[in-house]
Every structure is written in structure tokens, then in C-alpha cells.
Amino acid sequence: MADANTPAAPEAPAPKPFVPFEPVLTKYLNEPNAYTIEHYLARGGYETARKHVGVTDPATLVATVKDSGLRGRGGAGFPTGMKWGFLAKGTGKPAYLAVNGDESEPGTHKDRHILEKDPHQLLEGVILTCWAIQSNHAFIYLRGEFILGYQRLEAAVKAAKEKGFIGKGVFGTTFDLKVTVVRGAGAYICGEETGMLSSIEGGRGYPKIKPPFPAVSGLFKCPTIVNNVETIANVTHIIKHGADWHKQWGTEKSPGYKIFCLSGAVKKPGVYEVPLGIRMIDFINEYGGGLVEGRTMKAVIPGGLSAPLLTPEMVEKCTLDYESIAGLGSMLGSGGITVLHDGVDMMSAIYNTMRFYHHESCGQCTPCREGTGWLEKLAHKHHAGHAAAGDADLLVDVTKNMRGRTICVLADAAAMPMQSYLQHFRGEFDKRVGEPAHAAKTRSARDEITPAAKRDAALHGAPSVEKVGMGERQ
């Protein structure tokens, strides 16, 4: 027993106990007509926008969002209000808002539900955000696969236009706003903010080098704010209820609530909105109903496919906020939690993951274009059970040479999960080392001493392996 007089060792604040949470963003998703403007107006929709647009000083709105501590829900978790503050002013160019609904991180399917079932909630956020950053034109970029989402959002924009909430003179003020919905066509890289901007501009979704950041030079080389669908949907509620209301949930650095997507080996996979800072194991057990019968947990992917794995011991310690997961070497990302059960072959899982990133690399930067290919091929060798003894080390080497060396973070997104698999499941990699006949044959042919090396060996003594490996340059 610790003596009462002994100073207590500094310890992390205890995770908040599990309490049921009444959803904010997803409250009406189960109602069949929640996507119509009538339903949205009946529950007080567009009142917040009507109250503030053309009336409240935009700087006040930016300050409210900054105070609320809202962080980007798309993956990076950058403070939204701060981002808005970076928007270049007085450039003489129009400012744009680009809403990112590309949602292509595997494991994430939250924006789909907002777009399909409650698009007006997003539109009100767009109107408020555009007023706050004084932009007259918003683009909403959806991934091409969201067919219903596109139809519903288009219909929502049309309905809002007819009511005078969007278009010339929003709510009878002098503020004009255009909202354009753009549909992508199946490219993961368009979820990267500058890749999305390239796509809206009518090109391949190639990310652009930063700086300049989009807030300075983004869409059509004009100042642009890029935010995720969920982030923008949050804006309405924060402006309606105030910053303190938002801060009642979550932790000091990650205030608020977030939509998490649960998939994999749980009884009730789905989309759940919870306050940040609850324990991950509570989330999996209380919302997901625990693991499927007869299975135990092998690992958890906490924030979409690119997030490094958490082992069951780490999951016990983990709380659902940006800092806790970052402290465990992973990331909250976009909130796509996938539970892998004990029957999952990790070598197949990593091969599947690497295939994804190789397929989705846009090909601009060599470390990513080639590196993802190397990772996929080496992962395939482990998956198929004929890896060479040094291949796992080679994987470590390749991932080290990919991270931080490319225009966007896709290379990191591919390298990070590979590093975590290597860190936690190195044993499984080593078990797959084995050389079938054809591999052994290739190896002996490759290592055979070349004629030039033979000649050198006769003249200067036996060459080292490296010299032979380097070919006939000497």
C-alpha cells in the first residue's frame, strides 16, 4: 500500500469510464427520410447558418472553431480553426473551400453515411465554413464509387438552391455561394488533399509538392481550405452550441466526438459515434459486441489500412484519441478500426496491404513507385513461402528508404504498416523462408563468377563477393 504522504508518481490521466453517448452527427442516420430537406428543416436545419451568414463577423466564427479544438477528421488530425487561420488574405484571388469526400482509406466508411443519409448537415457546414473563410465557391469531391451519395448530395444542393440557401444572395444577404459537386473515379491518391485538388482541376490525381500549402496556393493556384466531410459536418454543431459545448467530450488535446468505423472479427461491425478518449477495448466490446465466437484478438488496425498495427497488449492500454494512439506508435487516422483474429495469416494480410499501395501509388516519385512494388513482391514471397533468408531485412531497408522521401505521404502509408508487421510479427516472416527449386537455380546463376571476375581472380587473387556482385566495372 502506498503511504498517503508519498508523492504520487506522475501518471497518465485515467481513461474515462464507458458511458453511452448520444450521437450528434449520426443521430438521424437511421431515419428513412433524413436525407430530404424537409426532414432537415423540421429538425431546425439551416437555422444556424441563417443566423450567422451575413451577420456574424467571420473572424468570430473562426475563433469559435479554433477554441473548440476541433481537429481534422480526415486522418492527419490538424486543428481546423488553425488551418482556417492560415488562409492567405488580400491576394486578389478568390478563395475556395474544397471538401474531401474521397474516403478511400480501407477500413473507413463514415463519410459515406453522412453523404447518403444526411447531406444537408454537410451543406449547412459548408455554408458556415464558406462564410467564416469568406469563400464564394465550395467544391465537394466525392469518390466515384459513392453513387448514391453523389445522387443524394446533388439533389440536396439543388433543393438548397431552390430555397435560396445556396446561390446568389444566401439567405437574402449579399453573400454569394456556389457549391459544386465533383465525382472522382476510383483513385486512392485523390484522398490526399493536393491530389484531390489536381483531380478537381481536371488532371490525374497527382499530389503537389508542399509548400506552398493549399491555404496559400491550392485550387487553381488560389488560396484553398481543404477539410474532410466529417470535419465540415461538425462545424454547424460547434457554431450552434459553442466551443465549450464541444470541449465537454474528449481529452484536452483531442476534444469532441468522432465517428469510428468498426470492421473485421467483431460481432457487430458498423459505424459508431463516440466521444474521443474512451478505451479502445471498451469500444470494441460495448459497441462491437466483442470478438466473434471462438476467436481471440491477434492485432488491431486502429486508423485505416495505413496505420501501424496494435497488438492486444497495446489495445488494452489504448484510448481513442490522437495522442494515445500516437504514443503507441500508430495513428488514429480516419477512424477505421479493423480487428484481426487469431486465424488471420499475417503474411497474407501484409501482402494484400502492399498490393493495395502498389496499385494506388500514383507513380510520380521513384521511392514510392518502385518501393511499393518492392514491398509487394517481397511480401508476396513471404506469403507464398519462398522468401530468401535476407528478405525481411531487405524489407526493413526498403521501408526506411521510402519514408519522408516523396511528395505526399503515400510512401509512408505503405511503409508504416510494413514496419509494424515486421516489428510485431517478425517470427511469421522468418517462418516463411524457404527456397523452392527455381529460386535456388536463379540464385546460383546470379552468384556465379563472371568471366571478367575469373580473369581478375587469376590476376589478383579471389575477388570478394561484393566485387563480383558489382559486375565487371573494376
Place this chain on the structure above:
Amino acid sequence: MTVKTLSPERLRQFHDWADEYPNKRSMLMMTLRLVEEEFGCIDADGMQIAADLCGVNVAHVQGMVTFYTHFKRDTHGKHRFMVCATLMCALDGNTDAALKQIEAKLGLKPGQTSADGLFSCEKVECLADCDKPPVVQKDNEHFCKMKGPALDEYIDSLLALEGKTSGQYTAPGAPAPVATDLRIPVLPSYYNFPGETTEGARHFDDKNPYLAPGEGGRTTTVPPALKTPLTAPVAGTAFKTSTNGHDHG
């Protein structure tokens, strides 16, 4: 002979969008969708139409169409199955189950189109409905938990719609499916392959291939076949393609 054009309604839609975009080039993504809706797929003519409308070179449009995998091409089947093969769907064999069912019914492996061009099957990456695997899209239709009876019944309904039976694709001696070739032909569209007719092809004036229609550049007359054939132009047979662009042998 006829040259394809967009219907007046879709052209009006295009002109309506002109107010929404700062320049024509930025309308390309949506214009390609119009073309896809109009013709059911994006073929060489469709790319040319999009290029003309958006004021960009057709090579740029080709670059777009090959980069974005969701655009439907003329080498895809009329009914195009896209099966999510990313980890969340692939866990516990869900993707494989869906693919096996498609193969059993239609004789198609991923990356293949049936010989009559009615059906094609491909593995795609995440379709963002990871809590309900396996996720399958058929053109513009989205299905969750699409395996077992649901998938079988759906394929049967498509077969009935086309007046076909599963046996016509899977019985011994049924015409073998072909690999879906998503490459862009590199030869000029007016080049005639030996034995190929020029009917329905789009043609350019040899003198001014880059001028817009109305400026005298493009003609709809059939130019004379090239006197000296280019060497070894064989379409679609040189190497096999697969949906992820590489295989591991």
C-alpha cells in the same frame, strides 16, 4: 457513316456546369462521366468528345482514363462486376467466395471479359463499406454482403435479362473469355489494320489533325488507307493484362 455526339440534354448539362467551374479543363472529370452515361462506356470516340468539349488534347484525356480505374471502358463487359479485394473484404475469404461464384456462373476469372462482351469481372481496391463484406459493384449498383444466394440470384437475373444461361459461359466448349485489355491503342485512329473496315471509326484530316471541328480540321470522310502499313500492328495480343497490372508468375 456516323460520328458519335452527346445528346442535347447532356450537352445542356455540360453547358450548365460551365457556370460552376472556373475553366473548361476542370470540367473534364464530370464530362467523362457524361460520356460514360451517354455511351455506356468511354471509348476512343468518347475521349475525343471529352477532349473537344474541355479544350484539352486527347492524349491528356487518355491519361485521365487510364489513371482513374472506375471509368468504364469499351473493353469492359456490358455488365461489369467489381469485387473489392482489399484486406477488410478479403479477410475470412469473403472476396474469394464472391469471385468463385462469379467464375462458377459466368466462367470469368478476375480481369476477364466474356467472349460475347456481355460480362466482365475484376478485382478492385476498397469500395468503402468495410463492415459488410464482401462488397461488390456492378456498374453503378452497389451491393454489400454480396455472396451466397444473393449474388447467385443477382447474376441469374442479369442472365435472364440478356436471354442467356449460365451454361453458355461455363459448359465445356463454351467460348473462352478474353483478358480485359485496358491499354490505349497507340496507332492513329485512321490507321486500318489488315482486314479491318473503317466503318464507324472517327477520322482526322491528315493535314490538320489538331484543329477543332468547324475550323476545318476534322473531316468525317474516310481517308485513304495508309500505303505503307506500320510494322507489326496487332491489337490486344502482344501481352496479357491483369487488373493489378503485374503478376508474380
